[in-house]
Amino acid sequence: MDAFIHISSSLFLLIGSFLCLSGGIGILRFPDFYTRMHAVGVTETLATAMILIGLILYNPDFLVDVKLVIILLMTLFISPTAGHALANAAMLNDKMQKDDNKQNSEVKSSTS
Amino acid sequence: MIVHLPILQVIIPLMAAPLCLLLTRPRLAWLFSLIASGLAFLISGMLLQQVMTSGTIIYEMGGWEAPWGIEYRIDQLNALLLLIISALSTIVLFAAETSIHKEIPADKHTLFYVLYLLSLAAMLGIVATGDAFNVFVFLEISSLSAYALIALGQDRRALWASYQYLIMGTIGATFILIGIGLMYQMTGTLNMYDLSIRLPEVAQTRTVFTAFAFVIVGICLKLAMFPLHLWLPNAYAYAPSIVTAFFAATATKVAIYLLIRFTFSVFGLSFSFTHLPLQLLFVTLGLVGVFVASTAAIYQTNVKHLFAYSSIAQIGYMIVGFSISTAAGLTATLLHLFNHALMKGALFLALGAVMYRIGSTQLSNFQGLGRQMPVTMAAIVIGGLSLIGVPLTVGFVSKWYLVLAVIENGWWPVAVLILAGSLLAIVYVWRIVEVAYFKPALAGTETIQEAPLSFLIPVWTLVIANIYFGIDTRLSVQVAQAASQSLFGVSP
Amino acid sequence: MRHTILLSLYLAAFWLANSGHYSALMLSLGVISIALVVFIAHRMDVIDHEAQPLHLTLKLPAYFAWLIKEIFVSNLLVVKHIWLGNKSISPVFMTITASQKTELGKVIYANSISLTPGTVTVNIEGDKFLVHALLTQSIKDLESGDMDRRVTQLEN
Amino acid sequence: MKDLLAVAMLLSIYGLLSASFFVAMDAVDVAFTEASVGAGISTLLMLVAISMTGRAEHPSRHKPLLALAVVIVTGSLLIYGTLDMPYFGSAEAPIHQHIAPRYINDSMQEIGVPNIVTSVLASYRAFDTFGEVVVIFTAGMGVLALLSVVRRSPVDIAKIVLFNDAMHERHLILRIVTKIMIPFILLFAFYVQFHGDFGPGGGFQAGVIFASAIFVYTMLFGMNTARRVINQSFIQVLAAIGVLLYGCVGVVSLFNGKKFFDYSALAIDPVAGQHLGILFIELGVGLTVASVMVIIFFNFAGRNETPRNSDKQDL
Amino acid sequence: MSLSLESMLQFSIILPLLATIGIVATGHKPNLREAVTITTSLVVLYFVISLYQGLQQGESISVYWGELLPGLKISFSIEPLGMLFALIASFLWLITTVYAIGYMRGHHEQNQTRFYSCFAIAISSVMGIAFADNLFTLFIFYEVLTLSTYPLVTHAGTEDAKKGGRVYLGILLSTSILFFLLAIISTWFVAGTLDFKQGGVFAPDVNPLVAGTILVLFIFGIGKAAIMPFHRWLPAAMVAPTPVSALLHAVAVVKAGVFTVLKVCVFIFGIDLLAILPSTQFLLYLAGASVLLASLVAMRQDNLKARLAYSTVSQLGYITMGALMATSAGVVGGSMHIATHAFGKITLFFCAGAILVAAHKSEISQMRSLGRQMPITMIAFFIASLSIIGLPPTGGTWSKWYLLMGTLESEQFILMCILIISSLLNIAYLLPIPFHAFFSGDKSSTPDSGIKEAPLPSLIALSITTVGCVILFVYPQPLYDLAKAILAT
Amino acid sequence: MFIGLYNYWVVIVLMMVGFYIVIAHGNLIKKIVGLSIFQTSVFIFYISMAKVDGGSAPILADEINQYSNPLPQVLILTAIVVGIATTALALALAVRIKEAYGSIEEDEIQKQDNLD
Amino acid sequence: MLIAATLAILVVMIMAIMRVFIGPTLYDRVLAVNMFGTKTVLLISLLGFVMGRPEFLDIAIVYSLINFISVIGVLRYSDHFIFKQSGQSKK
Incomplete structure (x- = not known):
């Protein structure tokens, strides 16, 4: 039994790491902001979940497990919210730039 | 309660600060801070007396003995500094209510007193403590409150001055932190007394050398020692007058104290002055500081600037006395510490009075003030004479001891230079005198009156102290000598 | 209360x-x-039905189970395209219509969209969701309304 | 990097990184604090400040050669200084031999708290921590002195520019998620406050977390709402009370004839007294930190909404 | 009065200070104010004379006020040199006050109250200097004197006056702080005491190089003695009103300077030590050069007061020389010259002031034929000139004589030549003034000028001092006795 | 993880980066950032001192007998607070300076000051 | 395995930092920082296990909270710029 749990935990961790790495590559590789967001989405949902589940399996202590679950829930709760918020801001910004790309000194110098 | 005096010294103003915040009426807050400061003064007097009769007092916080807990260790040196700080603070505070009325918006008066008390408590804390890290913590309290107080000045340049001070001060504090860390790493202790015992074993290591360098540079930044003085003139010039008077009289003194404490007590005389070419370095920097700053003072058009540069020059004298590294030299430095606090306190407070009446401290506005505000101007003149070092004022006493100590060490040229530095002081003091007494008053200033009593009383208290301690030097000399001898006796 | x-x-x-x-x-x-x-x-004033959606408590687990499956699938899809490279993706903005009545429902729907990699809710105006997708395929799946329906069911 | 916002982002990353490093170095309490402060509060404050000062840096004209020289000299000196230092991690180093062993071996008997950091912080070196509280109090007072705005007339409030008002109308998702989260963040702060004895955490971290819950609330629902919830002058009083509470614990031991901060005076059993004392002073710390953080944030954010057209110079 | 001599000594220092308060208090009533001044000066003179009698009877009088720093006492005692100085100063204060009343009113000067009060402080510090028992006490009063005379120099408040005041204060304060104080500290360090002692305080085996350096520091440091190149302040101070010039040249400042030089030479070094120091020679020649150069410069001045000022520089050189010659005749000559020069020079200045007040003339070239309108003034001027030159029937004869004796005694023939040459120069620049006043100039311009003699108080004052010059010739014995006693006790 | 003194040197390099930003950059906010980095690096330095090989976090637990040194951690807790206090105040000043001068560039402020 | 996972996370963190430096827009940076934050949460959790003291997960919880807050902060104050700008352009 112990061996099984150990192996499965390792497996979860392995998958999580792989997903994470994939997301990392995605954030570097994808061409623009919105697409990169999807790559980040990968690392924040499944990858995180996998690693945390791996850890939960690894450790039988109840208190620690509870905390890991809390972390997992929070991540799942927060990451889409944050992602949405960011995308929203970026979109507004884009729109604004399209509206007036004549005398917008401040933002342009920073984004170019 | 007598055994608790060391902690009460710090804790009374410290606890008074948040209490003061609860008093929303500014006048009440003023009265309250005055009482707190006065109590601190009382306690410091009792402490000094206690120390002079029965030697070093040790007070362990939380009952944990020294290297594990934090202790307050009051010897003659600390006691003297405590007395200077609390006395000056009380006297200066007396004029605060009138002064800030004109210089600070009304809704910030209470905050002013809170910050003032914090600053006072922090300085007392720095001086009283026997723990190196505790020094850092209180140094930061004092610095933070200082930044805020300076930024309260009317002029927008006060903000910029405060910002520059903040950057320099924080770098200095961080350097001290690095130095303390390195010392701690080599000895495993933070208690200054414990450090002084354990450092000699590892004195030859490069780490301790580096620690020393960082601590000293950090302190010198706080000290505004030439060439690290750039933040000081503007900070003093644009801060509210009360703040300037308080800091000019006390803040640099605290830094000098730290310098003395670390070089003489913690690292020990033999380490500080025999391994390193420190003596030469400090003498040179001190003297160059005297000359550069005095010369700069001559060319200032704002009297506050002028006296700020003069402060840097006076720091130069203290550094020279300190670098002689003999008991006589240290005595001279301590005397000058005390005396300079009296002079600068009087001068800047008098400037505060001028500020109160004419709203500016530009030299050109001093025209005819000799007739319009005779009592205030007389105070400035006497303070200036003291700065020059004219006999019967305290300035003479400290210069006498300084030159004597220098000659005792055989440094004739230095003695000549020290005296030559006073000549520059004549020049800048006399510029003010001439403008004030021998120029007709500006048109439209006929209505200017003598400063109110709330200024004149503290100013003249200090002026009279300037003269009294210039004539009856027993007390100041005795304490200074006792302090420096105890340092030389204790240090390994 | x-x-x-x-x-x-x-x-x-x-x-x-x-x-x-x-x-x-x-x-x-x-x-x-x-x-x-x-x-x-x-x-x-943060205690209300929005913050404490107790009426959903019973229905949520089933929805979550389904959502986890969706997340799993879409994750693999995105990872595949990450490795395939830029040429394989077809990013697109699209507006879809949500059928939820309450704001809470909309939020759940929008977050579910964002939670499944490959699609992100960018803006909400009324019942119009502006969604960005990595693949045109994913947006098609959304438009098919499976998720929308499930969230709406949750609401009732 | 000419965009200051980006710089602020980097600073936040630096904070996160160093916090991770602290965990690796066994300094969990420090990591806790650094995470909440370095990555959280200071980034946030920086953002607010940048929003007021402009985010673009102008190219500087002066030559940094002198600066470079100073830095190189300082750095070389430090490296020179490390040469005689005990090796990293070596258990024989003096710091592990002289004072620390007593803390590690005896603190359980003397104070009865498993978290050694807490016992050192709150009892052996309680005075330092008192200083720390005063530092933060001072900063609060300083910010208040610098940024507080004289109470404005209703006319002025009406003129306040739109962008400072609530954003919850536009951000549906954020609103609901935040509403759900806030009570839990608050409770978590209390949890951290009271479990500092057993694990990482304590008054300071709790205060910061508590304050950050308020920050989120303020950012979402706007300053005016936040002001209604949290009375400005009340929070100032609270900050003062925190410091006083801490100090009074010391004063009480004074009146009981013990040394300042000697908590054993607080109860018949010295260890229980220590425990009680730590509880109280942590409470003081938490109170002060939370309220000062809120004061600082409110004043920054409140400054932001100063009407653009008038009274800029004279405040 | 039943005051003890000790209290008289103290009162002679304190009274003028107290008078300051009285003067300020009565400032708005000129008559009362001046009454206070004159009364005080009379009382002080009385005290000083009583002290003189006490000294004559061989009483030793000393007062101890306290210790400023450990070992540095403030104390006073009476010895002949100081007595001499005190007598001259207190007497001339009275005279000058009388003169000033006439001058200041005649000239409608501003700030008269400030003038009288600063004057009183200056006198007080002069008394302090005269009676000082040690170098430290002397130094303190020396500085007070500088500071209290500064407002007098800048009395007019004009740009010129300020410039003059700046030079005055600058040179005096800087020399005193830079050299004098250093010399004092060094003396304290080397000898361990600052008390004036017959025969000097240095140990006989003191390193001559060190002692020589200290001597140089002293001579340079006592800027009030106006040894070149530190003489600039004197001409610069000419901007002051005439009574002030009188004070500077005769009563207080320069006299305090040379007095200090004499004191230092005799009581700190002692003439025996002085004779063997290597730097003495150098300083002697410096003083000699100062004498000659100043005379030469004086010849070229057209402004009367400036000419008198350079004359003073030259005369001070005599006294310094006398002190440095390290012979008894030199010291006697030097100290007598203090007195004779004081009377001579004060008369000359009084005359200059009188001319200014009555005729509004300050340039020598304008003074032709003034003798007819102002005969008394011009006669006084003539007699005083004789005294300065050192011709009978004036007191100057004796002091010059002893100085010459001193050069002979110490076999300094070059210095002797200098003395003689400079006396000739004195004749050349002083005597032409009264001669021209009486015997030349076009007579046609006289009737319409309407110039009369100066106000009566001024006239009285200058007559008294002129008579003093003559009396010093006729009856020099007391003066000589005092001077002789300096080395004897 | 690291051997000998190597990691101290990394910390020192970080410290110097912060220090450099403080003194070389003219933008007030950037200076504050530099200050922050500088201070944080010093914290790292302290914390590295506290580490003992094979040690564990200084929270007592059974079956663990080697703890890292708690004292530097306590010190740094305090120092972090000091750091945030300084940062807050500095930012407040920067905001006020922007309001008063209209700029947060050192040389522009200096220029304006020289004008009055 | 734990160590392998830790290393993987570290690598991803480095990638995120690279993205922060590259930019190009502010939002890319914020995105990367956000990702960095969540990765730190994982790293801390993992580190606890690697070092054998897994009970300090409170820190990780705080991290995720802080992360959330700073994203809102960025949003809030970058909004500010957008509005400021639009305000200018409308004038």
Whole structure:
């Protein structure tokens, strides 16, 4: 039994790491902001979940497990919210730039 | 309660600060801070007396003995500094209510007193403590409150001055932190007394050398020692007058104290002055500081600037006395510490009075003030004479001891230079005198009156102290000598 | 009031799960803390049906199970395209219509869209969601309305 | 990097990184604090400040050669200084031999708290921590002195520019998620406050977390709402009370004839007294930190909404 | 009065200070104010004379006020040199006050109250200097004197006056702080005491190089003695009103300077030590050069007061020389010259002031034929000139004589030549003034000028001092006795 | 993880980066950032001193007998607070300076000051 | 395995930092920082296990909270710029 749990935990961790790495590559590789967001989405949902589940399996202590679950829930709760918020801001910004790309000194110098 | 005096010294103003915040009426807050400061003064007097009769007092916080807990260790040196700080603070505070009325918006008066008390408590804390890290913590309290107080000045340049001070001060504090860390790493202790015992074993290591360098540079930044003085003139010039008077009289003194404490007590005389070419370095920097700053003072058009540069020059004298590294030299430095606090306190407070009446401290506005505000101007003149070092004022006493100590060490040229530095002081003091007494008053200033009593009383208290301690030097000399001898006796 | 009691219960559970120290002192401190938090939350006016969606409690697990499956699938899809490279993707903006009536429902729907990699809700205006997708395929799946329907069901 | 916002982002990353490093170095309490402060509060404050000062840096004209020289000299000196230092991690180093062993071996008997950091912080070196509280109090007072705005007339409030008002109308998702989260964040703060004895955490971290819950609330629902919830002058009083509470614990031991901060005076059993004392002072710390953080944030954010057209110079 | 001599000594220092308060208090009533001044000066003179009698009877009088720093006492005692100085100063204060009343009113000067009060402080510090028992006490009063005379120099408040005041204060304060104080500290360090002692305080085996350096520091440091190149302040101070010039040249400042030089030479070094120091020679020649150069410069001045000022520089050189010659005749000559020069020079200045007040003339070239309108003034001027030159029937004869004796005694023939040459120069620049006043100039311009003699108080004052010059010739014995006694006790 | 003194050197390099930003950059906010980095690096330095090989976090637990040194951690807790206090105040000043001068560039402020 | 996972996370963190430096827009940076934050949460959790003291997960919880707050902060104050700008352009 112990061996099984150990192996499965390792497996979860392995998958999580792989997903994470994939997301990392995605954030570097994808061409623009919105697409990169999807790559980040990968690392924040499944990858995180996998690693945390791996850890939960690894450790039988109840208190620690509870905390890991809390972390997992929070991540799942927060990451889409944050992602949405960011995308929203970026979109507004884009729109604004399209509206007036004549005398917008401040933002342009920073984004170019 | 007598055994608790060391902690009460710090804790009374410290606890008074948040209490003061609860008093929303500014006048009440003023009265309250005055009482707190006065109590601190009382306690410091009792402490000094206690120390002079029965030697070093040790007070362990939380009952944990020294290297594990934090202790307050009051010897003659600390006691003297405590007395200077609390006395000056009380006297200066007396004029605060009138002064800030004109210089600070009304809704910030209470905050002013809170910050003032914090600053006072922090300085007392720095001086009283026997723990190196505790020094850092209180140094930061004092610095933070200082930044805020300076930024309260009317002029927008006060903000910029405060910002520059903040950057320099924080770098200095961080350097001290690095130095303390390195010392701690080599000895495993933070208690200054414990450090002084354990450092000699590892004195030859490069780490301790580096620690020393960082601590000293950090302190010198706080000290505004030439060439690290750039933040000081503007900070003093644009801060509210009360703040300037308080800091000019006390803040640099605290830094000098730290310098003395670390070089003489913690690292020990033999380490500080025999391994390193420190003596030469400090003498040179001190003297160059005297000359550069005095010369700069001559060319200032704002009297506050002028006296700020003069402060840097006076720091130069203290550094020279300190670098002689003999008991006589240290005595001279301590005397000058005390005396300079009296002079600068009087001068800047008098400037505060001028500020109160004419709203500016530009030299050109001093025209005819000799007739319009005779009592205030007389105070400035006497303070200036003291700065020059004219006999019967305290300035003479400290210069006498300084030159004597220098000659005792055989440094004739230095003695000549020290005296030559006073000549520059004549020049800048006399510029003010001439403008004030021998120029007709500006048109439209006929209505200017003598400063109110709330200024004149503290100013003249200090002026009279300037003269009294210039004539009856027993007390100041005795304490200074006792302090420096105890340092030389204790240090390994 | 219902919401307040419920919130207190949630908080109590949270405290107990975290604490691990069940001495009298700690428990009483916990009670005090919860009381304080509820008081502050009340002042902040954050206790209502939006924040404590108790009416959903029973239906949520089923939805979550389905959502996890979706997340799993879409993750693999995105990862595949990450490795395939830029040429394989076809990013697109698209507006879809949500059928939820309450704001809470919309939020659940929008977050579910974002939670499944490959699609992100960018903007909400009324019942129009602006969605960005990595692949045109994913947006098609959304438009098919499976998720929309499930969230709406949750609502009722 | 000419965009200051980006710089602020980097600073936040630096904070996160160093916090991770602290965990690796066994300094969990420090990591806790650094995470909440370095990555959280200071980034946030920086963002607010940048929003007021402009985010673009102008190219500087002066030559940094002198600066470079100073830095190189300082750095070389430091490296020179490390040469005689005990090796990293070596258990024989003096710091592990002289004072620390007593803390590690005896603190359980003397104070009865498993978290050694807490016992050192709150009892052996309680005075330092008192200083720390005063530092933060001072900063609060300083910010208040610098940024507080004289109470405005209703006319002025009406003129306040739109962008400072609530954003919850536009951000549906954020609103609901935040509403759900806030009570839990608050409770978590209390949890951290009271479990500092057993694990990482304590008054300071709790205060910061508590304050950050308020920050989120303020950012979402706007300053005016936040002001209604949290009374400005009340929070100032609270900050003062925190410091006083801490100090009074010391004063009480004074009146009981013990040394300042000697908590054993607080109860018949010295260890229980220590425990009680730590509880109280942590409470003081938490109170002060939370309220000062809120004061600082409110004043920054409140400054932001100063009407653009008038009274800029004279405040 | 039943005051003890000790209290008289103290009162002679304190009274003028107290008078300051009285003067300020009565400032708005000129008559009362001046009454206070004159009364005080009379009382002080009385005290000083009583002290003189006490000294004659061989009483030793000393007062101890306290210790400023450990070992540095403030104390006073009476010895002949100081007595001499005190007598001259207190007497001339009275005279100058009388003169000033006439001058200041005649000239409608501003700030008269400030003038009288600063004057009183200056006198007080002069008394302090005269009676000082040690170098430290002397130094303190020396500085007070500088500071209290500064407002007098800048009395007019004009740009010129300020410039003059700046030079005055600058040179005096800087020399005193830079050299004098250093010399004092060094003396304290080397000898361990600052008390004036017959025969000097240095140990006989003191390193001559060190002692020589200290001597140089002293001579340079006592800027009030106006040894070149530190003489600039004197001409610069000419901007002051005439009574002030009188004070500077005759009563207080320069006299305090040379007095200090004499004191230092005799009581700190002692003439025996002085004779063997290597730097003495150098300083002697410096003083000699100062004498000659100043005379030469004086010849070229057209402004009367400036000419008198350079004359003073030259005369001070005599006294310094006398002190440095390290012979008894030199010291006697030097100290007598203090007195004779004081009377001579004060008369000359009084005359200059009188001319200014009555005729509004300050340039020598304008003074032709003034003798007819102002005969008394011009006669006084003539007699005083004789005294300065050192011709009978004036007191100057004796002091010059002893100085010459001193050069002979110490076999300094070059210095002797200098003395003689400079006396000739004195004749050349002083005597032409009264001669021209009486015997040349076009007579046609006289009737319409309407110039009369100066106000009566001024006239009285200058007559008294002129008579003094003559009396010093006829009856020099007391003066000589005092001077002789300096080395004897 | 690291051997000998190597990691101290990394910390020192970080410290110097912060220090450099403080003194070389003219933008007030950037200076504050530099200050922050500088201070944080010093914290790292302290914390590295506290580490003992094979040690564990200084929170007592059974079956663990080697703890890292708690004292530097306590010190740094205090120092972090000091750091945030300084940062807050500095930012407040920067905001006020922007309001008063209209700029947060050192040389522009200096220029304006020289004008009055 | 734990160590392998830790290393993987570290690598991803480095990637995120690279993205922060590259930019190009502010939002890319914020995105990367956000990702960095969540990765730190994982890293801390993992580190606890690697070092054998897994009970300090409170820190990780705080991290995720802080992360959330700073994203809102960025949003809030970058909004500010957008509005400021639009305000200018409308004038």
